[in-house]
Amino acid sequence: MRYAGLEEVSIVSNADWVAEIAALVGEPARAHMLLALGDGRALPAGELAACADVTAQTASGHLARLEQAGLVTVVRQGRHRYYRIASVEVASMLEAVMAVAAVSPPAVMRFHADPVLQEARTCYNHLAGRLGVAICDALVRIRAVVLDGEIAHVTTEGLAFLESWGINVSRIRLHPACRTCIDWSERRHHLAGTVGIAIHEHCLALQWIEHHLDSRAVRITPTGERGLRTVFGIALTELR
Amino acid sequence: MRYAGLEEVSIVSNADWVAEIAALVGEPARAHMLLALGDGRALPAGELAACADVTAQTASGHLARLEQAGLVTVVRQGRHRYYRIASVEVASMLEAVMAVAAVSPPAVMRFHADPVLQEARTCYNHLAGRLGVAICDALVRIRAVVLDGEIAHVTTEGLAFLESWGINVSRIRLHPACRTCIDWSERRHHLAGTVGIAIHEHCLALQWIEHHLDSRAVRITPTGERGLRTVFGIALTELR
DNA sequence: GCGACGCTTCGGCGCCGGCCGAAGCGTTCC
DNA sequence: GGAACGCTTCGGCCGGCGCCGAAGCGTCGC
Structure with missing residues (x-):
């Protein structure tokens, strides 16, 4: 018909x-x-x-x-x-394939959980790995962010927190929400989109992280180790 | 080092x-x-x-x-x-590959713009194609929704509109935002996530659309044609 | 100007994967 | 109980693709 x-x-x-x-x-x-x-x-x-x-x-x-x-x-x-x-x-497609690879059944599970990439890496333009997930968890814990499926909503407290940390939240304030990625290495969410990019760029500006010369892995500097503990309550040991 | x-x-x-x-x-x-x-x-x-x-x-x-x-x-x-x-x-990975295929350079562009799939289809659990994009555009036009990159924010007017249409917005009201998909056939956004799914399910409940028996294409019924014009201001001719 | 470097193009080889015909197994209908 | 159907397994054939050695082109440093 x-x-x-x-x-x-x-x-x-x-x-x-x-x-x-x-x-x-x-x-x-x-x-x-x-x-x-x-x-x-x-x-x-x-x-x-x-x-x-x-x-x-x-x-x-x-x-x-x-x-x-x-x-x-x-x-x-x-x-x-x-x-x-x-x-x-193209970057999203690669992450999508990696997300599938990460949840493949144990019988054929050969996805190598590379400790370095698991710990901290970039996901095209934001932080991923245990660092990305830990930052997301910390923001949820202090109620700066509320997760709803694939969306992360930034609360009023969250805007205040990000601003006091030094991020220019004028653009985020307009639409206090961003996308999340399903992290293939941790199988949990990390922040993507506007907030994820802002956090990544701010960590670089503060020299808390350095990009690895020939890998997606990200190095956490001593400054970064102290800053993550002070600002987010994240101990480096919990990322290993 | x-x-x-x-x-x-x-x-x-x-x-x-x-x-x-x-x-x-x-x-x-x-x-x-x-x-x-x-x-x-x-x-x-x-x-x-x-x-x-x-x-x-x-x-x-x-x-x-x-x-x-x-x-x-x-x-x-x-x-x-x-x-x-x-x-x-897996479904997201397929959509991600299709999104890349859709934006391949003209020199090797062989992605067949199937008129039926372009007009109305499902994208795993929400509406896509020209119908999905037209509904998204209509919601933006009446300021029910504001697009911000990959996030669509539902406004107060938007909640009222969706509720008057018959959607239970109690869950959406908690976090009035959802993901968008980049539509491979139209190269524009359609609504995914909570709002996209709710709209898809409501269209089915109202019998505005029917699922095609052996394709992702979605049929727009005469009831749906009238409803789309009345509620969203969408003429079927603009979907062809 | 010449040699070294980064990278491309050409041609050939070997291997792998997609295909189907034939046969077989489990389920359903008469 | 036997035929038909849906689907799987086995074995073999063939085409395509990834590889690299050799040669070549453009750029750079001395």
């Missing part, structure tokens, strides 16, 4: 294109390179080849395909070609 | 697992079957084989791999085996 011109139509070619995009990620060397770029940085082709443990020729071929499909962008700088994740959509 | 026991460690085995999950989606026959299940329904293996245009043996092998990896679950009912998407994470 038909309504208003609706017809029964196959979704064939969309599935083919979805398969093509997923297949680009579904090859270990390419996945390594994409995840290496996962924290938003730009890396040269040689370094990506090393990440993936393949030769420059192999890496070059893979990167060409990723670029043609729009998953990465490339900028030439002298003899170097710097690659980066092309869009937030 | 090291801080607090942090060590430089490769992310090798995580990438391998991400590649394995993505590769499961990255094969056209499996992608067809997964997308066929994308609206949350359960389908028997034979029907999935037909969706993917492969024999029962081929479909059986693919489904076994999907089940082993935890992407689908299976329930036996007599001689039939009914498969469904295993979790919200």
Whole structure:
């Protein structure tokens, strides 16, 4: 039966294109390179080849395909070609695949809970891992934030707290809520969106964290260790 | 240099697992079957084989791999085996891949804008396509909802509107905000999360929409056509 | 100007995975 | 009880893809 011109139509070619995009990620060397770029940085082709443990020729071929499909962008700088994740959509897709990988059944569970990435890392533009989850938990504990499914609502106390910590909350005050990510390593939530990005950027500005040179892992500095304990009540030992 | 026991460690085995999950989606026959299940329904293996245009043996092998990896679950009912998407994470991953596929560069753009799926479909548990986007736009127009990146905030007027339409807003009132999805077919937002689900379920309850028997497409009934015009100011012609 | 470096292109090889025909198992209907 | 149906398992074939050595191009440092 038909309504208003609706017809029964196959979704064939969309599935083919979805398969093509997923297949680009579904090859270990390419996945390594994409995840290496996962924290938003730009890396040269040689370094990506090393990440993936393949030769420059192999890496070059893979990167060409990723670029043609729009998953990465490339900028030439002298003899170097710097690659980066092309869009937030691509980064989100990688996190989504990781979220699925993290909840795979124990029988085939081979997802390596890398202690360093579990402890603190960036999730494209915000903090993730145990640090990200601990900050989220601390904000919930002091009722700065209320979790509701995939949304985190910032309370009036929360705005005051963030402001006293030094974050400019003028934009957050307009819409005191943000997205959360399901953290694949902890299987709990960390803050994403406007609040998550603001916290990440503020931790960098305070030099509480440093970005690892060649990994998504994030280093917590001694200053950061003290600050996390003082401001959030987070002991570094609880992140290990 | 090291801080607090942090060590430089490769992310090798995580990438391998991400590649394995993505590769499961990255094969056209499996992608067809997964997308066929994308609206949350359960389908028997034979029907999935037909969706993917492969024999029962081929479909059986693919489904076994999907089940082993935890992407689908299976329930036996007599001689039939009914498969469904295993979790919200898997559904989100499929949407994330589709979002990337939709924004691929024009040079390799082969994503088929299926008119039926573009018009109205379900996105796992909420409305998507032109209908989903039109409802979102209408709510923004009457200031029932304010968009802020990936978050949609429900205003006081919005709560009143939804309540007068017949939705129980007691839960939404607690946290008047929800997630949005980037609609791959329209490249604009539609409402997901609590509000998106509530709207989808209410449209079903009012019999404004019907689920298509073997597709993610959603049928808009004559009752729905009138209701959409009356309540939301949406003409069916603007959805075609 | 020349050598070194970063990276790309070309061509070839080997392996893996998707396919289906045949056979088999469990369930249902007559 | 036997035929039909839904689906799984087995075995084999074939095409595609990932790999790298060799060669080449553009850039940079001395």
